Amino acid sequence: MGRWEPNAQERLGKAALELFTERGYEQTTVAEIAERAGLTERTFFRHYADKREVLFAGTVHFRENFLGTVLSAPASLTPLQVVLAAAQAAGAALEEFRGRDFALARRRIIVANPELRERELIKLADIAVGMAEGLRARGVDEPDASMAAELGMAAFRVAFERWLTDAQERTLPELIEESLASVAAVLG
């Protein structure tokens, strides 16, 4: 192992996002990312498998927040309360991860690239499937388990889009709660 580089992972992430934004994701090389961060390519590969991983580094943790919350939720909670808690836990962690500016830049890069967008959609769809499994394990029948899971994921997605550009700077967990509450309004 080389010498210790303070905050190397975060510096590389920041450099990558800057370059993806300036030049486009496809046009950016790992060598350029390392150079912008003032680090070596070797250091890059100690932290990320490839440049795509810079954008998806938080995925495992994000998924764990969602699914772990479903599995550990008190038995007294309704399916909707479970998915709300799961989406809020994932939202709070995402908000802390690197903040809104990072999330917004990342979002712009992903939307502009079909391959990245597809990976993002698959990630969220797989988490919804995992939440439905978790709810069935809690004794929730179908289609309630799948619909509650889809509802939780929809609330997350809709809240996330609003959070990125929210003038009032509400927190992501607040917006998730508001999105789910709006379902009751839509149903009424």
Added chain:
Amino acid sequence: MGRWEPNAQERLGKAALELFTERGYEQTTVAEIAERAGLTERTFFRHYADKREVLFAGTVHFRENFLGTVLSAPASLTPLQVVLAAAQAAGAALEEFRGRDFALARRRIIVANPELRERELIKLADIAVGMAEGLRARGVDEPDASMAAELGMAAFRVAFERWLTDAQERTLPELIEESLASVAAVLG
């Protein structure tokens, strides 16, 4: 143009699905599909741009069923009634298109191939975005418009999965209604 081939498009679709199922999507060539259907490659390309198009041939029509219904729905309908009608219109058309066995075989092929799965997810996500736009044009505010659209798409997806293997052979529109009704149960 060559001589007229009766039901060429459907015969090619059936042959392609058989081959994708038997040999895998990646391993199947257009020449093999044409041969199995008893037609020429030239006839194949008169009906489909490439082998992937065999699986996504109904996409434009499917999207039109969803979005056209949102745009043409009577003003008296609630957002939820609009997305229910849209999902049911698309579901009824899909059911008529080539039936459940085709849909089931198609589904198995798509799930086994990340590129195809991604395209399928993007297609549905784009339709949800389009429905939300249509609802905003009807005067529905955010986040209600996006949540209603997501809810309609979630009901469609969950109902579709159940329809593929439903022992009671209920129709897709029936299952869509049941999925949306279960949201009320989940919220209760």
